[in-house]
Amino acid sequence: MKRFIIFIIILVIGGGAFVAYKTYFERGNISLWTLVPDNALAVYESTSPMNAWAAFTSSNIGKGLQSIAAFKRPGQMLSKLDTILGGNEQTATLFNDKTFLASLHSVGSQSLDFLLLVDLPTLDSRGKMDDILAYFSEKNGYTISNRTYQGYTISELRSQKTKDLFTFIYYKNFFIGSFTPFLVEDAVRNIETAGLGFFDKNIGLLTLSRLQNDQGNLYINTDKLDRLGDTFLDEKLLNLKAISTLGSSSFLDVKVTEPQLLMNGFTLIPQDYSGYFSGFINNPAQSLKMEEVVSNRTAVYFNLTFESAERWNTQMLPYWQTNEPELVDLRSTTLKDQDIDIASFFESIGGHIGVSLQESSLGHDPDKVVYMEMEDLPESLQQFKELSERINKSQGDTLYYEEYADFTIGQLEIDEFPYQLFGEPFSGFSSLYYTGYRNYLIGAASVQILKTVIDDITNENTWGKSVQINSFLDNTLREANFSVFVHTPRAWNLWQQNLDDAWKQQFTDASSTLQSIDLMAIQWSFIEDKFYTSIMLQQTEKSAQKGAQKPLLADNAVTFAQPLISKPFVVRNHNDKTLETLVQDSTQMIYLLSANQEVLWLDSIKGKIISPVFQIDYYKNGKLQYLFSTPKYIYAIDRTGEYLPGFPVEFKGKTEIAYFNLVDYDKSKNYRYFFADTRGDLYISDKDGKVLEGWNPKEIKHPLASSPLHIRVRGQDFLVALQSNGIMRVFNRRAQPVAGFPVDFKAPVNNPVFAEAGSTNANSKLTTITDDGSIIQINLAGKVLQREQLYRPSAQSKFKLVPEASGNGYIFTRQDANRIAIVDQAGKVLFEKDYMSSGIASSQFYDFGGGRKLFIVNDPVQAFSYLYDEKGNLVNFRPAETMNEVAIVFYESQGLYKIYKNYENEFSILTLKK
Incomplete structure (x- = not known):
């Protein structure tokens, strides 16, 4: 049998060569x-x-x-x-x-x-x-x-x-x-x-x-691919010089197999090849396994695998010397100055390295995250720590270390360290904040980016837990030396920002169509003297007509004896991970509803819920409880309806609680409750509700504009309170004012503050908007970075800052009588709509990533909620009947939105197909 197979292979190759000879040479070389x-x-x-x-x-x-x-x-x-x-x-x-x-x-x-x-x-x-x-x-x-x-x-x-x-x-x-x-x-x-x-x-x-x-067949002049990239893209996105060295030419069979477009074949390299793939020659690929740490926020992911990282580094040197001499010079200087044994370092790396470009919702360049599989992670982390200690000692700086959600975060102050090690596309790390998970060393350019990745790993928001991504990866080349994975909707803004102006409008016009091709993979794997090449495009969902309205389909509804007065609070069952709902009626009764809308328990509480319903792990055992506030009491209830010991805690201040927030400084579950009364006095208590010294109360003598908040920068905590008279105050944990504060905006404010933690106080930002439409951005040193007046059609124009539901960005709204405008962070009006009533409407903003944004306008007079996409298209046939704000959950694997709503005495869940 084996001889027969060998015979067939020889016959096919020989036959192909004969046909090629007959076709190419017998007609006079024409x-x-x-x-x-x-x-x-x-x-x-x-x-x-x-x-x-x-x-x-x-x-x-x-x-x-x-x-x-x-x-x-x-x-x-x-x-x-x-x-x-x-x-x-x-x-x-x-x-x-x-x-x-x-x-x-x-x-x-x-x-x-x-x-x-x-x-x-x-x-x-x-x-x-x-x-x-x-x-x-x-x-x-x-x-x-x-x-x-x-x-x-x-x-x-x-x-x-x-x-x-x-x-x-x-x-x-x-x-x-x-x-x-x-x-x-x-x-x-x-x-x-x-x-x-x-x-x-x-x-x-x-x-x-x-x-x-x-x-059909596709033949590619691989060494001219930089010209194709240069036609469309800015070189900031891709290293076009590197692309032109991937090989000399490629051949791909083209195959359409629903729902995929597949192209498989080979890329040829010359005998004296010294291009970007040099490190993979005779360095076998390994099975992809980093999906367990790659965040679902990833837009583009580059993955490199090899049998020997040391061999890969050695074989890459000629390429770097010719094409990236600045890397060689920078690495040489760093190795000498910091006394680093580069050979030993590469010996410690396992078979995988990778870098991801994260989708950014705040308009700046994509965040990058580097992943390294280590042979001995504890030993590698210790080497990084010792190197950090040497650098910080020589610079006279204090060694930075921070505990966060059972992870230890460190900092390596070497400019572009991942780039020095691995070349492009591992640039963009002016400093490296790093941590370890299982056998992976994970790094980011800022501590906040790294914390986001840690949160995603902890919350299982990774590729390994995504049904959609796993289904896609199962159809790709599992053992590849170099892979580029693209999640098209999440990469769309990045792509658009780097398109040449001549092509930008054409791609914009076709955006919904192109984004329907959800996932792409381009992979190379060295086999004998060439690289097996695979390209796959997958459309996991049929795209809808652009701007088309879709019906809202009602699931089972629950009818109560009394009208509902709260928004639906969506909570997670810690046992089976299903979503449940907590609601409150006009008699102050609260109900917990199962995923099937069955009443699990009910209880009468004292007062209306005035805060979000937070889920806490009070006992640090993985079981979750519900925390919220009424004007006079703080409640903590487990999922069976039983109060935690000592709860409810009565507020004994002179007035009532106006705002209530949950703080977990380092994600250690040592909770603090940060709240303010109607006079503006500030309080911080421990997780049992006992008010801490210095915060009993911290008097600031004017009511707040919105809920107080916490922001952490490099292990330092800042407690932020914005008063409605336009004075912003920032304190440390001991209730002492931070240098540079308070700051007086000299204008009334009745809006929340959006906080962006940076790597320093100077580049950490607090953003709000005054009642008359002046956007103010200030850093944690008390310096005003921006003050910009939005267009104000009349003296009666009202402005609001609307945070994204999960804290992933914000928008502004402008209301003039019965007309409401939705405005992005840059002050650009996305769309405007007119309504029947001129009552003050509330707005909500959900961004589920990959261009899946929903803007909700709640009209309290008409009792309607209008749902729009980013173009201002109404995404349902008619507005949803609501008495309160809605809650929305997106199921990516099914392409479904679930809209939780209350209307009069009825709770229901509506389904909206993406």
Whole structure:
């Protein structure tokens, strides 16, 4: 059996070589391939182009792409051709079973075009092509003219209406044409200089085996890919120089298998190869396994695997010396100054390294996170700590260490350390905050980014826990040396920011279509003397019509004896992870409802809930309780309805609680309650409700504008309180004012504060907006960074800062009588809407990532909630009937929004399909 398989392989390879020889050499060195210019970026080949087009356009991905002009036009043209030829798929008869090539070329700094080449070996085929050209020559509005170029007659078909010019030539039995004349001229020159075309320079591709019954073949001039990238993108996004060194040429079989578009083949490298993939030669790939630490916020993830990190480093040096000499110089200086044994360091690295670009909602550059698998994580963390101690001692700085959610965070003050080790794309780390998890060392450029990753790991918000991502990864190349994974919706803003202006509008117009291709993977793995190459695009959901309204489908509703007065508080069952709901009625009764909307328990409390319902792990055993406040009491109740010992805690201040917040300084579950009364006095208590020294109370003599909050920067805690008279106060944990505070904005404020923790006090930001529309941004040193007045149509205009529901950004709203405008962080109006009533409306903002944003306007007079997308399209047929704010949960694997709402005495959950 083994000998038989070897025989078959030899037969296939030998047969392929024989066919290639017959095709390429027996016709006097002139073939269709001979005519393809060597500057082609890529060439598509098919012997059944019509069948391939039909298979593509019938797929979900193909159907979606039909909304893009570049893909719609070929279908329209082919349909027109079929009509001209008499219908009954005559176009398919003309082109199928003929060699058809379409080569892609750069025809300008931001322009691309195709050269089309068809082998018409029979007079019948040539006659049908003549019929097509005669149709256009006779049709009003078209003219055909001829000119001579290097002794050959070139014809030009011009539309008098659109001025489009199609240039073509017949040579022997070959038809060559393009909308860019000089591409045809390039092909003509190849007639006289046989042996200098695209395929002559990539002759090795001829010997590669090909699939049958697929949708064609794709040949790529890999060493010219930088030109393709340069056409679309700013080099800040991709290292275009590195892309051009990935190999000399690639061959890929194209296959459409619903819901995926697959391209598999090989990338060839020269014998003296010293490009970006040098480190993987004879360095076998390992199975992908970092998905357990890669956050679901990831937009793009680069993953490198190898048998030996030390061998990879050694083999990469020639490439870095030639292409990134600044890396070599920087590394050399660092190794000498810090006395680092680089060989020992690479010996400690396991088979995986990676870097992710996180989706950013705040308009700045994407956050990067680096991952390193370590052979002995405790030993590696100790080496990092000792190195940090040496650096800090030499600089006279204090060693930074912080405990956070059972993780220890350290800091390595070496500029661009990951880049010095691994090159591109590991740049962007001016400092490295790091921690360890299992056998991974994880690093980020700021402590806040690292804490976000830690939160995602702790909350199982990772690729390894995502049904969608796992299903996708199972269909990719599991053992690859180099992989690029793209979550298209999350990468969209990053892509748009780096697109050349000439292409930005075209991609914007097709955004919903392109984002429906949710996931992409490009992978390379070294096999013998070449790299196996795989590209996969996957559409996991059918895209909806742009701006289309979708019905809200009601789940089971629960009817109560009394009207509901609170918003629905969505909480998680710690036993089975299902979502439950806590609501309150007008008699102050509270109810816990199961995921199936069954009442689990009810209890009468003293007063209306005035705070969020926080879930706490009071006993640090993984079981969750509910914490909230009424004006006179602090409640802590377990999920069975039993009060925690000592609760409820009565507030014994002179007035009532106005705002109540939960603080967990270092995620250690040593909770603090930070609250303020109606006079503005501030209190901080321990988790049992006992008020702490210095905070009993901290008098500031004016009511607050919003709930007080906590922000931590490099292990230092800041307690922030904004008063409605526009005075911002910031205290340390001992209730002492922080240097630079208080700051008087000299304008009334009745809005929350949005806090962004940076790596220092100077780049940590507090943002709010005054009642009259002045955006104010201040740092934790008390310096005002920005004060910008938003457009104010009238003196009655009212402005609000609306935080994103999970703290992931914010928006502004402006209300003028019955008109409300939604404004982004930069002050740009996203959309405006008019309503029946002029009552003051409340707004909500949800950002589930990947462009899934919902803006909710709650009209208290009409008792409606309106749900909009970012374009201001109403996403449901009619507004939802509500008496309070809603709560929304998004299920990514199902593409469903669940909208929790109360109306009069009824609670219900609505389902909205994405």
